[in-house]
Amino acid sequence: VQWLLENYETADGVSLPRSTLYNHYLRHCSENKLDPVNAASFGKLIRSVFLGLRTRRLGTR
Structure with missing residues (x-):
């Protein structure tokens, strides 16, 4: 949890693949x-x- 807070923050209009994180x-x-x-x-x-x-989500469902 601490690592996430130290390395990432939310930003409007920004999208990151979960796999990258x-x-x-x-x-x-x-x-x-x-x-x-x-x-x-x-x-x-x-x-x-x-x-x-x-x-x-990408693609059709």
């Missing part, structure tokens, strides 16, 4: 010899840290 997080964990959480748990962490964040 997760890969950055995995690199941080590797460099600091930490056990990472899985991608699904990381996504839930993002939403709990940055309240009101919206998911932008």
Whole structure:
């Protein structure tokens, strides 16, 4: 949670793929010899840290 707050902030009109954040997080964990959480748990962490964040889905559903 602290790492997310230190490295990211919300900004209007900006969209980042969740995989970009997760890969950055995995690199941080590797460099600091930490056990990472899985991608699904990381996504839930993002939403709990940055309240009101919206998911932008691409393609047709």
